[in-house]
Amino acid sequence: MKKKLVVLTGAGISAESGIKTFRDSDGLWEGHDVMEVATPEGWFKNQELVLDFYNKRRQQLKEVKPNLGHTILAELEKDFDVHIITQNVDDLHERAGSTKVLHLHGELLKVRSVRDKNLILDWTEDLHTGDFDGNGHQLRPHIVWFGEEVPALEEAIDITETADYFAVIGTSLQVYPAAGLIAYTPSTSPVFYIDPKPISIPNIRNKVETIAKFASEGVADLRTRLNSF
Template sequence: MKKLTILSGAGISAESGIQTFRDSNGLWENHSVTEVASPQGWRNNRELVLEFYNQRRRQLHEVEPNDAHKLLAELEKYYEVQIITQNIDDLHEKAGSSKVLHLHGELFKSCSCNNKNLIYEQKEDIKIGDKAADGAQLRPFIVWFGEDVPLMKEAARHAKEADIFLVIGTSLQVYPAAGLLQDIKDTCLLIVINPDDSMGYGKRAVVMKETATTGMKILFDKLVNMA
């Protein structure tokens, strides 16, 4: 069975109604990204950071996977599928995908702010005073700007093993995830589904300037025939 590795980004979740990480002005309710998604922001104002992620967690309860998520899950019948996602939602899992690597963390999890290995399921708000077993304040289980991405080595391995590498819903502007294209082997077929073609994916890429759902509906049968 061929290996299909998928790198997904905000574009696929946006079609389910998930708000993109930032507005077009780069702010969240007049706060910069560093204020709500960085270790410095956490040190300066924990209540603000918690409310930012609490709002996103509440929203996640209200959305469902779209056709792109569901078609990717369906491909497990034909391929060894590994999803690498930059998204912190659980829509891939809800759609039925069984192997999902979350590079930037998971919204429905929390951890100790002193020990990221103390991880908990977190479906409701995190409040000041909510503590982990070590007595430290709980924080979102998210990789913030300026923090290491611990799963990159595993993601790179999946990229190297891929017979087909599918990029969907991301313009590859966030590193180190964008560097995964450098890990795929010469014989790997690279397919990109993204309406914004401002990024250079290289001459070898098959680029589909479509939204995630439209692109997957076009591509699905072709991928099945290639399996």
């Protein structure tokens, strides 16, 4: 039976494909205050602005490709039972070939009903005011905004609790509840922490191997270390 590798990924792995994160620029995401485009309050204040913002992000996603970090994680499925838990809303893990991807913060290529959070549709083009679900309710981006619950969190915890290995790639470990997942890793399971500027991980029982590199180079290093076990 293959050992289970659980990987928590963040914006750092997608940044190498050209997707920006608001944490790169003092709270601005592609020039916008995140409170205007990534909160329920922003949606109610200016729906057109929010729709336009995510339409542009959706179009941008079509112009980028998975990088070596995404590709190596997909290739690791040959030797490990790989489960990716990502904070990213892009589909680069899937496009690289990963088959078990859980999105904590939603997906850019999906939309949902404002009335029924379980009514989720695939959506690859622009979304406009007047685009309704089958019951006449407006559709919104399928994104977990600040202040909203994270529906996939319990599933992510269940996955993490059975990890033989746990890797953290390209995330600052400052966004909760995602950052708290590491606490659910079995104490005997090694943790690999890949970040060019790693921070100290507080209150962790596990053995931590820090790989102070950018995502693609770090994932290649991770593969080598995993193969040594």
